Amino acid sequence: MNAFQRAYRYITRKPTKSMLLMITFFLIGNLVILGLGISQAADNAKILTRQQMRAAVSYEVDYEAYWRYTESLTDEDEINKAYQNYPRTSAETALKLTEDNRVKxxxxxxxxxxxxxxxxxxxxxxxxxxxxxxxxxxxxxxxxxxxxxxxxxxxxxxxxxxxxxxxxxxxxxxxxxxxxxxxxxxxxxxxxxxxxxxxxxxxxxxxxxxxxxxxxxxxxxxxxxxxxxxxxxxxxxxxxxxxxxxxxxxxxxxxxxxxxxxxxxxxxxxxxxxxxxxxxxxxxxxxxxxxxxxxxxxxxxxxxxxxxxxxxxxxxNDPMDVEDFIADHEGDLSPYTKLNANNETFKKLARPLDTLSFFANIVVWIVIINAIVIITLVTALTLKTREYEIGVMLSIGVSKIKVVLQLFLELILIALIGFTLAVGSGSLLAGKVGDMVLDYQTTSDAQYEDNSDNGYYWSGDANYFTEVSQDELLSQYHVSVSPKLIGEIYLLGSAVVLIAIVIPSFMIMRLNPKQILLEQN
Amino acid sequence: MSTLLKLEKLNYGYIDGGFRREILKDLSYDFEEGTFYTILGPSGSGKTTLLSIMAGLDKQESGNVYYQGEDIDVMGLNNYRRNKIGVVFQSYNLITYLTGLENILLAMTETDNKIPGNKKELAYALLAMVGIVESKADRLVTKLSGGEQQRIAIARALAGNGDLIFADEPTGNLDSETEQEIIRIFRMLAEEYGKTIIVVTHSNEVSKLSDKRILLKGGILRDL
Known part of the structure; x- marks a missing residue:
């Protein structure tokens, strides 16, 4: 009769308690899947779009930054000097960048x-x-x-x-x-x-x-x-x-x-x-x-x-290296020059997804924190009613660690059932809610923003950045519960249970079997 | 017969209403193997405290408890409880969501002592020895009578294969017929299996059937 067997019997023979706890985990699981599913779908859409985009990075003068600088000047001589010393890209830097093995x-x-x-x-x-x-x-x-x-x-x-x-x-x-x-x-x-x-x-x-x-x-x-x-x-x-x-x-x-x-x-x-x-x-x-x-x-x-x-x-070679490539070389650039991967446009197009992902992540964190508090409280309160049982186990020599282990296993087994059920309903929920929020977000953006510079056309000078529209980007947005997401849910659930068991564990460590049994007797 | 449990100059007390109350005063006693002891004493004399200290559920303020010559504090109280002794309580103290059989198996799993043969078969045999048939052994303990639960508690005390069984008012909640049956089991364990039984009781009926009657009074033990 090891800790797992005892945990299993407790769950199956105390169905009401187990069911209530399972419903709690089920609700938590739904909200976490909702949040993570939406967030991952948004991230995936960005990654997929990025992967389809050309991995081009342009080394160029940052005209906008230099314009802002010259606008900030008031002294006539300084202004003249600024125009005479117009920023230039450095041939040395440009050649150094070609040595990076990510460059195809x-x-x-x-x-x-x-x-x-x-x-x-x-x-x-x-x-x-x-x-x-x-x-x-x-x-x-x-x-x-x-x-x-x-x-x-x-x-x-x-x-x-x-x-x-x-x-x-x-x-x-x-x-x-x-x-x-x-x-x-x-x-x-x-x-x-x-x-x-x-x-x-x-x-x-x-x-x-x-x-x-x-x-x-x-x-x-x-x-x-x-x-x-x-x-x-x-x-x-x-x-x-x-x-x-x-x-x-x-x-x-x-x-x-x-x-x-x-x-x-x-x-x-x-x-x-x-x-x-x-x-x-x-x-x-x-x-x-x-x-x-x-x-x-x-x-x-x-x-x-x-x-x-x-x-x-x-x-x-790889579109996914673009961000790192820029970050790695930004420090080598002379003032008012930049490495441009057309990120601004991409970021602007991806803003509805970013907003969605941002709020979804906030929801996940709120749910996780609440889950830890709720499960801690439920476990602590349940522990009060189980002091006698724990006292008995301690009196026959079961170690306190094994008692904590049993408690953890009970919670994790119930959490597994709750989260498994939540995987089905949560994916449906995440799909519907994610689409609703995204529709609302894109409608709002379209109403209030001028997206006229979103399109590209051949203008004689080669455009090395892939043309991508917001519709193309958003068409990659699909909320689905991937094996990775399921893994994350279970991992997160285990972490929640592990954290939630900490306070009750301290309570168990303080228990004195004689005291408990004397009170009972 | 050799000494199984030796109490050496045990002292224990507590503060009650601003005054210190001494429960055990330099208490010493030797318990021998294969003997059925009953400890008697007026209410509040410290019988349960003494049993808790002997069973490793509580710690004395000073003095030592030796099991087969080894200090139980050095041995580790949890280890001592798990491997050397069994305890039977007045209110049975069984795990309520387990069956009788599972309560026995729990004790068997926890002990480090070698359990010969199949644990389940042995558990059924132990339960049969204390008068619990298989059909009852497989029921949740909450579905059994007080007497049946106490028999299971005794079987559990034996499951760890320790040589020393403590019992705190084991018949306190039982009718006289069942009380006789429980005492019979204790006697059998002492006589046939060489177990040392130490029972704390108020009951003269129980004490009459023991090998040795001891009185706890004024913080010390003396044979009656």
């Missing part, structure tokens, strides 16, 4: 718009709708304004995210090699559509202009020659891109041709820097000749935009 691929690049000279861009399909803009030239003649039609990506490393993810696949020739980059070779890879449009092949050359036709005369007057703003590039590869524009998007009808992913060309950043820096330096020299007070010290400000990457984006 990275884009260390800059981009600019340009004009095709000896080839045609791939039409977007919105040309008729857009129509033509005009301007009046120096001679007073009306001219048709020509949009930039080519987007140049200048990359410092061949391991681009688009290649690693398969968004760009080489169909002919090869991608920009490290050798091309190191040598600063004037090579380019172009899209298959652009090649087909112009019957271009690997080995052919294309020429792009860094200035628009309407600017040519102005630059000529400044002393520039055709060679200064024309860039001849040899095609080293032709690639296929999976990126597409959305013809149904609001922006499509006004989209200039360079925003078409088919009009993107990729060049080595070293070659790009050389061409653009020399162009910028020539500009600087011209303005210096017009304004003798300009010193050579200012030259760097003119050229740095072309020698440093405008965008550094890291693609991690």
């Amino acid at each position: 691929a990275f884009n260390y690049m800059t981009n600019t718009i340009a004009y095709s000279k000896d080839f045609e861009n791939v039409p977007l399909g919105n040309e008729e709708n857009r129509g033509n803009s005009t301007y009046i030239d120096e001679n007073g003649n009306e001219q048709i304004y020509r949009d930039p039609n080519i987007m140049i990506y200048a990359t410092m490393f061949p391991n681009m995210i688009e290649i690693a993810e398969g968004t760009f696949t080489i169909t002919e020739g090869s991608f920009i090699s490290q050798n091309d980059i190191d040598q600063g070779r004037n090579v380019v890879i172009i899209t298959k559509e652009l090649a087909d449009q112009n019957n271009l092949h690997v080995g052919d050359t294309i020429t792009v202009s860094t200035i628009g036709p309407y600017e040519v005369d102005m630059y000529r007057e400044m002393g520039f020659t055709e060679e200064d703003f024309s860039w001849e590039l040899e095609i080293s590869g032709i690639y296929n891109t999976l990126n597409e524009v959305d013809p149904n998007s609001q922006e499509f009808q006004w989209m200039p041709p360079y925003q078409s992913p088919k009009n993107i060309v990729v060049v080595p950043m070293t070659a790009y820097s050389e061409v653009m820096s020399s162009f910028a330096e020539k500009q600087f020299r011209y303005y210096q000749s017009q304004n003798p007070e300009m010193t050579d010290d200012e030259l760097e400000n003119w050229t740095s935009g072309y020698t440093e990457p405008s965008r550094v984006v890291y693609l991690l």
Whole structure:
């Protein structure tokens, strides 16, 4: 007749007491499942969405923070100084981050718009709708304004995210090699559509202009020659891109041709820097000749935009590492730069789930604390009526530890039954209540908030963050009682019983068998 | 016969109405094996206190209790209660949500003494020895008469296989016929099984049937 057998007999032969206690545990179990179920469903929805999102982290200037800083300045000199020392991402930091073994691929690049000279861009399909803009030239003649039609990506490393993810696949020739980059070779890879449009092949050359036709005369007057703003590039590869524009998007009808992913060309950043820096330096020299007070010290400000990457984006192996990656490297960043994983938008989208999870967790804690108090009181009160029985057990040599163990086993057995029943009803309850609260929460948010920046669209500059809508995020929200949750319920129930037994145990330890039995006799 | 339980200079008292009342005063006594003792004494003489100290349910202020020459304080009172003795109370003190058989099995499980053979069969045999048949042994003890419960209490006292049985007014709640039956069991245990029985009682009928009658008076024990 060990402690377990005694506990079992007590439960089965004192059915009323056991039933009341079981109902208490059942109610507690329902509330805990309600809370944990909702909280876990919210967390799971976030995790599932996060897992489906691209694990992209962008290293960039924190314009908002710097704007706030400059707004806070009052001294004129300080303001000027702040604008002259505009924050920049550090090439050293950017490269250091690439060494993190969580990084799968990275884009260390800059981009600019340009004009095709000896080839045609791939039409977007919105040309008729857009129509033509005009301007009046120096001679007073009306001219048709020509949009930039080519987007140049200048990359410092061949391991681009688009290649690693398969968004760009080489169909002919090869991608920009490290050798091309190191040598600063004037090579380019172009899209298959652009090649087909112009019957271009690997080995052919294309020429792009860094200035628009309407600017040519102005630059000529400044002393520039055709060679200064024309860039001849040899095609080293032709690639296929999976990126597409959305013809149904609001922006499509006004989209200039360079925003078409088919009009993107990729060049080595070293070659790009050389061409653009020399162009910028020539500009600087011209303005210096017009304004003798300009010193050579200012030259760097003119050229740095072309020698440093405008965008550094890291693609991690696992989307779940994004938060840790940022946290681990935040300390390495210079002031007013940041690692951005588009978390703000994600957090904003996930706010209804966070609120739900927050309140669900509060409910769980309140229930747990109440459960401990209730079970402690019930056990302590029951103990008073069981003093005689305990006195008898102590008188025949049963140790106090075994008495406590029996009490614990009684509670845990009843709790097991209560929680098991609660698993069924609690999951139904959690599903209904969770949906109700979530509906209310999302309706409230939709009423009072402007979510206009929740959507993404192709804007020419690659968006490395996965497009996700609140509906997609919330569609992942499903309250279900998983084996993990059931495990947690039982674990939590055991912890509640264990804590609730502490005070009654002290009461038992203080019991004196002689005193109890004398009182009884 | 050798001494099973030795009381040596036991002292015990308590404060009552601002005055200290001495219950046991340098009390010494030797209890021998296989003997049926009854302790008599007027109300308030300290019989139950003495029994509690001898049964390891309470502690004396000074002095020692030796079981087979070993100090029970050194042995550990819980260990002593579990392995060396059995106690029978006036109000039976059985666990009410267990059957008679289960009450016996509880004592058997707790003892460190080797229980020969199958515990359940032995428990039935013990119960049969004190006059409880199987059908009654399997009932909850609350469904049994006072006499039957007391028989179960005696069987439980024997279940630990200790050599010493204490009983505090074991027949106090029973009719005279049942009282005779209980005394007969005690005598049998002493005579046939060599158990030492120490019964605290008011009853002259009970004491007459014991081997030795002892009087507790003025805090000391003396043979009658």
